[in-house]
Amino acid sequence: MNEVSPRLRVNGAEHTVTVPARTSLADLLRDRLGLTGTHLGCEEGVCGACTVLVDGLPVRGCLTLAATCDGAEVVTVEGLTGADADRLRAAFSREGALQCGFCTPGMLITAYDLVRRRAAGSPEEIRAGLGGNLCRCTGYQALVRAIASATGESAGEPGTRGGAEPGTRTGESHPRDRA
Numbered sequence: 001m002n003e004v005s006p007r008l009r010v011n012g013a014e015h016t017v018t019v020p021a022r023t024s025l026a027d028l029l030r031d032r033l034g035l036t037g038t039h040l041g042c043e044e045g046v047c048g049a050c051t052v053l054v055d056g057l058p059v060r061g062c063l064t065l066a067a068t069c070d071g072a073e074v075v076t077v078e079g080l081t082g083a084d085a086d087r088l089r090a091a092f093s094r095e096g097a098l099q100c101g102f103c104t105p106g107m108l109i110t111a112y113d114l115v116r117r118r119a120a121g122s123p124e125e126i127r128a129g130l131g132g133n134l135c136r137c138t139g140y141q142a143l144v145r146a147i148a149s150a151t152g153e154s155a156g157e158p159g160t161r162g163g164a165e166p167g168t169r170t171g172e173s174h175p176r177d178r179a
Helices: 025-032 083-094 104-116 123-129 141-154
Strands: 007-010 013-016 051-054 057-060 073-075
Touching: 025 051, 051 104, 057 104, 083 104, 083 141, 104 123, 104 141, 123 141
Parallel strands: 007 073
Antiparallel strands: 007 013, 051 057, 051 073
16 A cells, blocks of 8 residues: 655644555544544535635645645644634624534635635625535524624624524524525
C-alpha cells in the first residue's frame, strides 16, 4: 500500500501525518488528528457536512485527498476564530439555526466564508451560498436569518431576534419556520 506524509497546518498547529495515499482530508482530520467536528455524511461531496477551509477556500473534506493538502493551511470548525466566527455562532444560537447539529460544522464554515467575502448581502445571496450544504431540520429560514444577522452585526447594525425568543439557549426548543 502506498503511503504519503503530507505536512499541513491545521487550526494553527503543524502536523506531518503518514496515511495511505487514498485517505481523505476528512478521515485524516477525524481519525488521525481527533478533530471530529468535521462530519461525514454522504461521503460523495453532496451534503457539505465535511466542509473545511483549505488555504482560505471552502472544500469538501470527503472528496479532498489528504495528500493534495501538503503545505496547506486547513481550518476546521474547531479552529474558527475571530469576530466573524463569534458573531455567527451567537446568531446561529439566537436565531434557532441549530437543530440536530449534524450539518452545523459545514454550515458554519460556509457561512464564515460568505461573511468573510461579503457575499451574504441579501437572503437570495445567502441561499445561493448555502446551496452546497444540506439540512433536513431547519428549513433554511433560520440559517438565512442567522447569517443575515451576523452580516448586519459586522456592518455595525444590531442583530435580529428572529426565531429564538430572548433568553433561550442552544438545546432548548425553538420555534420552527414553515417554508
